[in-house]
Amino acid sequence: MASACAWSVALVGLEGRIVEVEADIGSGLPRTVLVGLPDSALYQARDRCKAAVSNSEQEWPISLLTINLSPATLPKAGSHYDAAIVAAVLAAQGVFRAEELRGTVLLGELGLDGRLRPIRGILPATLAAQQAGFTRVIVPLRQAGEAKLVEGIEVFGIASITQLVAFLRDLPLPPVDPIEVLGERVGRHANRHLDLADVVGQVEAKWACEVAAAGRHHMLFHGPPGVGKTMLAERVPGLLPDLGLHDALEVSAVHSLAGFNLADELITRPPYSDPHHSASVASIVGGGQRMARPGAISCAHKGVLFLDEAPEFQPAVIDALRTPLESGVITLGRSEVHARFPARFQLILAANPCPCGQAATPAAHCRCSPTVVRRYAEKVSGPVRDRIDINQAFLPLRKAYLKKATLQRAESSAAVAERVLEARNRQRQRLAGSGWQTNGEVSGTYLRRHLPLPDGLQAVDEAVDRGRLSARGVDKVLRLAWTICDLAGRDKPGRDELAIALAMRRGELPGTVRSEVG
Amino acid sequence: MPAAKSKKQIGVRGEDLACAELERQGMQVLERNWRCRLGEIDIVAAEADATGLTLVFCEVKCRSGLGFGHPLEAITFTKMQTLRQLAAVWMREHRMKASSIRLDAIGIVLAPGQEPSLTHVRAVG
Numbered sequence: 154m155a156s157a158c159a160w161s162v163a164l165v166g167l168e169g170r171i172v173e174v175e176a177d178i179g180s181g182l183p184r185t186v187l188v189g190l191p192d193s194a195l196y197q198a199r200d201r202c203k204a205a206v207s208n209s210e211q212e213w214p215i216s217l218l219t220i221n222l223s224p225a226t227l228p229k230a231g232s233h234y235d236a237a238i239v240a241a242v243l244a245a246q247g248v249f250r251a252e253e254l255r256g257t258v259l260l261g262e263l264g265l266d267g268r269l270r271p272i273r274g275i276l277p278a279t280l281a282a283q284q285a286g287f288t289r290v291i292v293p294l295r296q297a298g299e300a301k302l303v304e305g306i307e308v309f310g311i312a313s314i315t316q317l318v319a320f321l322r323d324l325p326l327p328p329v330d331p332i333e334v335l336g337e338r339v340g341r342h343a344n345r346h347l348d349l350a351d352v353v354g355q356v357e358a359k360w361a362c363e364v365a366a367a368g369r370h371h372m373l374f375h376g377p378p379g380v381g382k383t384m385l386a387e388r389v390p391g392l393l394p395d396l397g398l399h400d401a402l403e404v405s406a407v408h409s410l411a412g413f414n415l416a417d418e419l420i421t422r423p424p425y426s427d428p429h430h431s432a433s434v435a436s437i438v439g440g441g442q443r444m445a446r447p448g449a450i451s452c453a454h455k456g457v458l459f460l461d462e463a464p465e466f467q468p469a470v471i472d473a474l475r476t477p478l479e480s481g482v483i484t485l486g487r488s489e490v491h492a493r494f495p496a497r498f499q500l501i502l503a504a505n506p507c508p509c510g511q512a513a514t515p516a517a518h519c520r521c522s523p524t525v526v527r528r529y530a531e532k533v534s535g536p537v538r539d540r541i542d543i544n545q546a547f548l549p550l551r552k553a554y555l556k557k558a559t560l561q562r563a564e565s566s567a568a569v570a571e572r573v574l575e576a577r578n579r580q581r582q583r584l585a586g587s588g589w590q591t592n593g594e595v596s597g598t599y600l601r602r603h604l605p606l607p608d609g610l611q612a613v614d615e616a617v618d619r620g621r622l623s624a625r626g627v628d629k630v631l632r633l634a635w636t637i638c639d640l641a642g643r644d645k646p647g648r649d650e651l652a653i654a655l656a657m658r659r660g661e662l663p664g665t666v667r668s669e670v671g
Numbered sequence: 672m673p674a675a676k677s678k679k680q681i682g683v684r685g686e687d688l689a690c691a692e693l694e695r696q697g698m699q700v701l702e703r704n705w706r707c708r709l710g711e712i713d714i715v716a717a718e719a720d721a722t723g724l725t726l727v728f729c730e731v732k733c734r735s736g737l738g739f740g741h742p743l744e745a746i747t748f749t750k751m752q753t754l755r756q757l758a759a760v761w762m763r764e765h766r767m768k769a770s771s772i773r774l775d776a777i778g779i780v781l782a783p784g785q786e787p788s789l790t791h792v793r794a795v796g
Contacts (some may be wrong), residue, residue: 180792181792181795182743182744182746182751182776182792182795183741183743184743191771215741215743215778215790216743216792495794
């Protein structure tokens with residue numbers, strides 16, 4: 154009898170595909186049929202939409218209603234199709250002209266009272282709509298700010314079905330009661346208020362953090378408990394420069410999909426993610442049955458992923474990091490779709506040397522048997538260790554450092570961040586046109602073929618010859634040497650930088666410099 | 672104010688309206704409220720056209736308001752299945768032959784103080 158069509162977006166990973174929502178009012182006993190591979194949350198949209206429409210002074214058709222989500226072969230999940238379903242049904246009934254919906258994408262879940270509720274992934278969905286050539290997007294009122302972060306598409310925030318109908322009829326919008334929304338997650342920004350100066354001693358480890366921040370290198374901290382491993386790791390994001398526009402958009406899109414409320418602004422600080430060691434593989438790499446969600450590694454995209462007490466994690470969790478560590482993306486295969494999420498994170502692992510934590514401390518007495526110590530160390534597997542650029546050993550402090558003079562002499566995060574930014578600028582200039590921005594990401598081939606090789610490569614040859622450095626390790630050492638040279642403001646790494654890089658990679662304590670000052 | 676009508680009265684009124692509607696459409700009502708062990712057929716009507724005789728078995732549901740939903744929503748798949756069986760029994764008992772049969776549903780809303788609203792859905796079963 155009558156049919157109409159509205160548009161929405163299906164998100165597969167970060168990639169959005171346009172979904173056409175068709176509503177057909179046919180003859181037959183009253184029944185609503187929803188077809189087009191819906192999951193259970195979407196299947197329940199029938200009942201949600203029906204109640205919402207009836208409670209918004211509109212009528213649900215009293216005849217056979219068929220709702221089709223096309224392309225029919227793409228599995229669809231989630232509750233955000235509600236808005237488009239209702240719009241198609243009302244247009245089919247002639248509540249407003251079906252042409253009003255042309256070029257418009259509708260997103261939002263409905264409450265039974267007809268209110269439009271926020272959904273996950275507004276930002277990537279709006280991006281997809283804009284890229285597909287749609288000219289306007291209708292989103293839940295409270296998420297209009299997030300959608301407006303996308304340029305080149307008109308955004309309208311709508312609070313309820315009543316407002317939607319008025320909007321599509323070109324009538325003034327009726328007011329809505331403001332209702333407090335609880336349980337909202339707010340995007341977590343990097344801990345800028347945490348200052349490096351708070352950490353007592355550990356000068357060498359702070360320097361390692363500076364190098365890691367400058368070149369985006371992965372780190373492994375090992376040392377006894379209470380020496381500041383966690384404190385330092387938390388302060389690494391504060392040393393990183395702000396994200397560029399492209400990165401900020403990508404990071405914000407991932408966070409939007411993970412359910413963080415972006416509070417109307419892009420995330421411009423590098424994110425920080427520190428999952429607890431009881432985390433499952435799915436929570437780290439991303440998961441979910443039909444529609445995979447981003448995990449901790451994607452939430453740390455362009456930022457820092459800190460795994461404290463790394464040996465306490467299930468070995469499978471740590472090993473799952475191997476591929477994304479190299480490729481910077483994670484592809485999750487599900488029965489019908491493959492979801493791809495970006496995951497170019499900077500990894501920091503922290504570990505005690507043994508269960509009691511005292512094994513590596515010279516003066517302390519470790520009560521663990523050698524087998525236990527070895528087994529504990531082996532929990533972070535060789536392949537993962539091989540992907541770590543900087544192995545940083547923490548030694549216990551020799552003094553309490555309570556003197557004011559010493560405390561005041563500690564360098565602040567701001568000062569270090571400035572040097573890091575300068576080193577980043579040097580890298581960007583050198584790598585311009587290569588597609589990479591930092592030393593940590595540059596491919597080995599590019600490193601060896603397109604950049605000058607440092608002097609004194611015999612030391613590296615020797616390390617490889619003795620089996621102490623893998624082929625990947627050589628690249629890691631070269632990258633580190635470049636970063637050290639960038640921080641020092643030199644044009645090309647020399648013998649010294651290479652020696653330091655080798656020592657950092659191998660976790661030696663060069664010249665056993667103890668972490669002491671003053 | 673007149674006393675509220677009983678359920679039975681509403682039903683009878685609805686069936687009267689339904690018969691009138693079918694006759695208005697040119698059908699001939701053959702029987703009303705035919706009962707057997709299986710259940711009841713509300714209306715049996717005949718419609719003749721160029722292709723021959725069509726027997727129409729009609730289920731009528733009448734409600735005095737929309738408080739419990741539209742009357743058509745109360746006509747379920749099982750009800751229509753029963754009607755199909757009843758139709759076969761009715762034809763056997765009456766030794767009737769037809770070129771085709773059809774199952775219809777009619778929903779009527781008899782809201783007090785308002786014109787009755789009638790919805791006729793053809794060929795549902």
